[in-house]
Amino acid sequence: MSLIDPALKRGCTLATIIFYEKPGCRTNARQKQILASAGHEIRALNLLTEPWTDARLRGFFGDEPVSAWFNMAAPAIKSGTIDPLAVDDAEALALMRADPLLIKRPLLEIDGMQCAGFNATHLATRLGLDLDPDTTPQGCSRPGSSVPCPTPGKGGTT
Numbered sequence: 001m002s003l004i005d006p007a008l009k010r011g012c013t014l015a016t017i018i019f020y021e022k023p024g025c026r027t028n029a030r031q032k033q034i035l036a037s038a039g040h041e042i043r044a045l046n047l048l049t050e051p052w053t054d055a056r057l058r059g060f061f062g063d064e065p066v067s068a069w070f071n072m073a074a075p076a077i078k079s080g081t082i083d084p085l086a087v088d089d090a091e092a093l094a095l096m097r098a099d100p101l102l103i104k105r106p107l108l109e110i111d112g113m114q115c116a117g118f119n120a121t122h123l124a125t126r127l128g129l130d131l132d133p134d135t136t137p138q139g140c141s142r143p144g145s146s147v148p149c150p151t152p153g154k155g156g157t158t
Contacts, residue, residue: 014039015127020047020107028106031118040127047107048100054093060107060116066092069116074101 017035019042021028032042061069067084069092076082076099087095096102104116110126 014041015110016041016043018043018045018109020045020050020105022047022101022105025105027118031106035127038127047103047105050100052097052100054090054097057093057096057103058089060114062115064116069096069104070102071104074099076102 017040019028019032019035021032021044023044023046032044036042066087066089070077070082070084072078072084074082077084082095082102084092106116106118108115108118113126115122115126
């Protein structure tokens with residue numbers, strides 16, 4: 001079953017999308033495939049090695065609450081080491097620069113606009129895609145796993 005209505009796909013404005021991902025992430029791979037199958041060009045960059053600054057990273061989050069900036073599947077959040085509800089914006093950005101696994105992903109740049117996460121509503125607005133919010137891949141592909149995904153380059157990919 002396709003996540004994209006073929007009739008609406010024809011009306012999409014093709015774009016070059018900069019897609020900041022965790023290399024090897026299964027969910028990010030599925031998300032890139034959806035965008036590519038709609039005819040968009042994907043430039044995938046490594047979210048974990050990108051030289052983030054506070055200002056550059058902050059631009060992806062818009063007016064979302066600070067807690068929504070976080071990848072809720074990050075080991076430091078799942079373990080309770082970091083509570084996204086207990087940090088302000090400056091602390092969140094510092095934590096994310098120190099540990100990019102904390103950043104909600106993917107980060108997307110589309111025609112000068114930025115957003116965090118693979119949000120069906122945002123993608124419909126920006127790209128004209130008709131994605132079903134209930135079936136659009138988001139979050140961790142291994143939500144029940146108590147073992148964190150291997151770090152890219154250190155024992156495999158997920």
